[in-house]
Amino acid sequence: MTSPVYVYVFTAVVIAFWAWRFLSRLRPSDASLEVAPLVQPYIPWPITVCRFLWDIQGFMRRCEMCYGPVFRFRLAGTTVVVVSHAEGISHILRDSQKCLSNALNQSILDTVGGVSPQPDIAAHSVLLGRLISLLKKTFATRNSNLFAAPFKQSLIHTLESFPCQGDVNRVSLAIFVGQCLYDSLCMSFAGPTFPTDTFAEFSSIDQYSVRFLMPFWTPPAKIFQARRSLKSKLGVFIERAAECPDAKDGCAFSGIEIAKMLRAQPNLSPSDEQGIFLGLMLAMHANTIRMVIWFMSYLLSDVDAMNRLREEIDHAVDVDFGSLESLLSAPPHRLDGEAFPLLNSGVKEVLRLCVAAVTVREVTKSSILQLGGNHFTFVQNGDYVIADGYGINANDRYFEQANTFRLDRFVLAKRGDLASEYLEPLSSFGGGAHMCKGRDFALYEMRLFVIICLRLFKLEGETSKGESTIGRTPEAVSLWPTPVFFPKETFVRILRRDVLE
Ligand code: HEM
Structure with missing residues (x-):
């Protein structure tokens, strides 16, 4: 009696599966090499990819509970080592x-921007390094006055004229925040010739950015179309900017300077110039808007928190600064001072809970990676190492009720508390030589938006079904289980306070 083919296939799959599990447990022959435990899915990496993508933070937390703060998994053929303890993270960053x-x-920014693989990788990385240092200079605290002045004027103007007052006053929160910040930053960064009618395209590319990196789960055709359209508008901007005469002490707008640098590259196609510019825009806008x-x-889900914050802002504007105009003309560092304890705590709290950006490094030389104290792990050339700050920031061992947003958490935290060593959210901006180049400006942007918004408007949140958001956490309104994506089902009613009072 001959066995049906599927019995052979099934047996082969079972043998292959167990062989794989056996081989993946093998350690290097040198007993002194410690290897982080491997996450074992029942079907090799496709299942890990799905679990990872569906809920990145949830996946990491579950793995950490099973395997400890250092573990590894296989993602589409690459070994990823995750480290989520403080000392290890700081070793990786340094x-x-x-x-x-x-x-x-x-390369993530290049891929999302649609830049073709560059024949001279070293020259490309030098170019990106130069562009990043230009951004660093522009957004440095010492230059913040120069840059912040047009930004805040533009932001208040955009907020005041946002077309949502009057009859049509219900708008998607994501569009309200995103459009206002995007327009204001683009105008002050790249000047009035920048095409600000690109927000919708930018936003859809941003929302699908993770999928640009995936082998099988690519974004739908309309997102590629949005990228083509945005890039062609950027092309017109770059072309015009390149003809712009140099200002006496360099260009007035960094966006124009970047466009000129891109145009001066001999081996870059127009599509690649536009793609690099788009990549920089993603770094500049995506995290802050989110x-x-x-x-x-x-x-919007916690009226008491909103009211307490509004009181603090009103007091600071009326008593400490005298008026909103004088607050706007004060140097940016005044907003992180004593006048705004709750606001600054809230900013830290949201960075603690919601930063989706993780620091990923690629191993360039097989080594025993030191992780502080007696901890180390063996990593191989080509492995990825994730410094998972979120693993600390959202961990009950370090922060009481770590998954709950508490506006005053960082005001109340005192030395000796559970969070005593972690008075700051850890590594939300990365660290070491490649720490975020726009972090000071991002903090300023966040503070300024909330101040102007609560000072000028009364806001009420609604879900898409018209239910109030009060008492419903944003996670409950979100389409996705993790803060990687924003709660796009939240709508907001915006009413001017001076009209109401
Ligand atoms: C709340 C907002 C922001 C967050 C949470 C954030 C977070 C991050 C993180 C985690 C990294 C990776 C750091 C690393 O690999 O160690 C990064 C890199 C970077 N960010 Fe930000 N960022 C924000 C806003 C901004 C803004 C406004 C700019 C504007 C210029 C900016 C520019 C950059 C650049 C250029 C890099 C690459 C740095 C390098 O490779 O040397 N970011 N950011």
Whole structure:
């Protein structure tokens, strides 16, 4: 009697599966090499990819509970080592062993921007390095006055004229926050010739950015179409900017300077110039917009927190600064001072809970990666290492009720509390040589938006079904279980306070 083919196939699959599990447990022959435990899915990596993508933070937390704060998993053929304890993270960020590279960050931006693989990788990385240092200079605290002045004028103007007062006053929170911040930052960064009618395209690319990186789960055709359209508008901007004469002490707008630098590259096609510009725009806008959306969503779900914050803002504007105009003309560092304890605590709290950006490094030399104390793990050339700050920030061992948003958490935290060592959210902006270049400006942007918004408007949140958001956490209104994506089902009614009072 011959067995049907499927019996052979089934037996082969079972044998292959167990062989794989056996081989993946093998350790290097040198007993002194410690290897982080491997996450064992029942079907090799496709299942891990799905679980990882569906709920990145949830996946990491479950793995951490099973395997401890250092573990590894296989993602589409690559080994990813995750480290989520404080000392280990700081070792990775400092990279004192010089065995890690951040090239992946740059290639992520290139991929989402649609830049073709560059024949001369070294020259490309030098170009990106130059562009990033230009951004660093622009957004540095010492230059913040120069840059912040047009930004805040533009922001208040955009907020005041946002077309949602009067009859049509219900608008998607994501569009309200996103459009206002995007327009204001683009105008002050790249000047009035920048095409600000690109927000919708930018926003859809941003929302699908993770899928641009996936082998099988690519974004739908309309997102590629949005990218083509945005890039062609950027092309017109770059072309015009390149003809713009140099200002006496350099260009007035960094966006124009960047466009000129791109145009001066001999081997870059127009599509690649536009793609690189788009990648930089993603670094500049995506995280900040997302953080402000989450901040506003938490406030819309907690009226008491919103009222307490509004009182603090009103007091600071009326008593400490005298008026909104003088607050706007004060230097940016005044907003992180004593006048705004709750606001600054709220900003830290949202960075603690919602930063989706994780620091990923690629191993450039097989090494025993030191993780502080007696901890170390063996990593191989080509592995990815994730410094998972969220693993600390959202961990009950470090922060009481870590998954709950508490506006005053960082005001109340005192030395000796559970969070005593962690008075700041950890590594929300990465660290080491590649720490976020726009972090000071991002904090300023977040504070300023919330101040102007609560000072000028009364806001009421609604779900798409018209139910109030009060008492419903943003996570409950979100389409996705993690803060990687924002709660796009939240709508907001915006009413001017001077009309109401
Ligand atoms: C709340 C908002 C923001 C968050 C949470 C954030 C977070 C991050 C993180 C986690 C990294 C990776 C750091 C690493 O690999 O160690 C990064 C890199 C970067 N960010 Fe931000 N960022 C924000 C806003 C901004 C803004 C407004 C700019 C504007 C210029 C900016 C520009 C950059 C650049 C250029 C890099 C690459 C740095 C490098 O590779 O050397 N970011 N950011």
